[in-house]
Amino acid sequence: MMKPEGSQIEKSLFERSAGLLEALGLCRASEILEVRPLAGGVASDIAAVRFGARTVCVKFALPKLRVAADWYAPVSRGRSEFNWLLVARAIVPEATPELFGWSDEHGGFAMEFLSGPDVHVWKAALLAGISDGREATGVARVLGSVHRASVQAAFDPSPFHNSGDFDALRLEPYLRFTAERHPDLASDLIEMADALKLANKVLVHGDVSPKNILMRDGGPVLLDAECATMGDPCFDVAFCLNHLILKSVHLPRSRDRLLAAFLKFWEAYSAHVCWEDPSELETRTARLLPMLLLARVDGKSPVEYLTRDEQAFVRGLARSLIVQRVDRHAELVRRISLEARS
Ligand SMILES: Nc1ncnc2c1ncn2[C@@H]1O[C@H](COP(=O)(O)OP(=O)(O)O)[C@@H](O)[C@H]1O
Ligand SMILES: [Mg+2]
Incomplete structure (x- = not known):
């Protein structure tokens, strides 16, 4: 223009x-x-x-x-x-x-304004099947560094008491809206949303999605932090990992690589976790993940690239993982890999 x-x-x-x-x-x-x-x-x-x-x-x-x-x-x-x-x-x-x-x-x-031959949107590289695990670990390190810095005494959380906005932008459209569509799971989804709203542990970005991450010279640049709030780190981790799972369903030929990137992401991220036992954070992340998975087919902001069959698969997988309360990432990955093959 x-x-x-x-x-x-x-x-x-x-x-x-x-x-x-x-x-x-x-x-x-x-x-x-x-x-x-x-x-x-x-x-x-x-x-x-x-x-x-x-x-x-x-x-x-x-x-x-x-x-x-x-x-x-x-x-x-x-x-x-x-x-x-x-x-x-x-x-x-x-x-x-x-x-x-x-x-x-x-x-x-x-x-x-980031542009040029060395800049691309991470989502495009993931969908083209050309993103390697290094990009995922790069994102994990950045996220872990910001989370860790925000628990230090020098950090001022006062500009980030945004749990009302966070509820309106994230919890309502994803978890609460999805709860209405899945009444049998509503209590789990609402309990999770309420806990996330109350949490105050670290500075959460709130929209760590591959479409909001530019890769520059192979390293991530994070954008679009409109949902930033003090909250539970599991939200950022699960939100990002969820995109790797969705793409692993959609791209069978990249599946193993994407699921390996998922585990590498967690490994790189968890090295920064100094404010709590990483295995407790892993449990909350693993519980939230299938809820966000379900939200990406039946919430207010469904992903646009899944076919009807893939949506049905994601819905079934997410529902069973929510009911069974899987709480280790390795087990999540094993289940996804197994069910996607059958
Ligand atoms: N600083 C920037 N340099 C280059 N491209 C950008 C920049 N900020 C955003 N973009 C591009 O614009 C798109 C939308 O920006 P984003 O901040 O995510 O807006 P929205 O909140 O509307 O999603 C991004 O996916 C990215 O491709
Ligand atoms: Mg955006």
């Missing part, structure tokens, strides 16, 4: 972007050469803005998400995202975009 001659929506994105960049002192509106909306986002207006020889990325949270079911969310989550990125940048700078500032007035922020 070029300068504001397009539709009202395009025009307003141009104007918002220009207002933000002016407020942050990055450029004047008259210097903007192009505002190009980025694909893939359902929760925000996000664009690459080119001025002079530079391109930056601007992001504004939307009040209503672009998904099939009605899903409203507070726009204050934009500020939560910026706060998470600030914290993570101090811990793992190479795994975050450079930040150029937040504006309350414009309700958005500007960051480095």
Whole structure:
């Protein structure tokens, strides 16, 4: 999209972007050469803005998400995202975009725009069957580092008391909504949602999904931290591992590699767990995983790439794992591998 001659929506994105960049002192509106909306986002207006020889990325949270079911969310989550990125940048700078500032007035922020031949979205590499276990362990290390730093005395949790937003954005659309569709499992799902809402252990990112992770030179850059909150680390771990399982169902030829990556992820992540017995965290993660698996077929935000048969398989697998309360990752992987083959 070029300068504001397009539709009202395009025009307003141009104007918002220009207002933000002016407020942050990055450029004047008259210097903007192009505002190009980025694909893939359902929760925000996000664009690459080119001025002079530079391109930056601007992001504004939307009040209503672009998904099939009605899903409203507070726009204050934009500020939560910026706060998470600030914290993570101090811990793992190479795994975050450079930040150029937040504006309350414009309700958005500007960051480095990552592009080029060495940058790809992790989800695309996973679906193409070309992601290796190193990418998964890279994500695990970043996540473990942020979680671990957030339990240190020097960490200030005050910007992250966001359990209300977290409930609206994660627990309601995934667990509580799915509970309504599976009344026989509702008590397990609701008990889990209530426990996650109360938890206050570490700084949780809240959306560690492969589509929110760019790989740059083989190392991860985490984006899209709108759901950031103090919470239970099992949420981030299970949320991410869930995507590896879903893809292992969808891609039989990559299955063994993806399930191996699952175990490597856990191994790399658990080395950072200093705030509790890792086996207790493993148990909570393993219990949450099949619930998130079920939520990705019957919740408010189903994954788009599963066929009907694959959805039915995931539903059956998730339901049986929830009922049987599997609590070790090796056992989860064994079961998935076995049932997917039969
Ligand atoms: N800083 C960035 N540089 C390059 N691409 C980005 C950047 N931030 C986001 N993107 C791209 O835009 C997509 C949507 O961004 P995201 O922050 O996930 O928005 P949403 O909250 O709408 O999901 C991402 O999947 C990624 O491909
Ligand atoms: Mg996203």
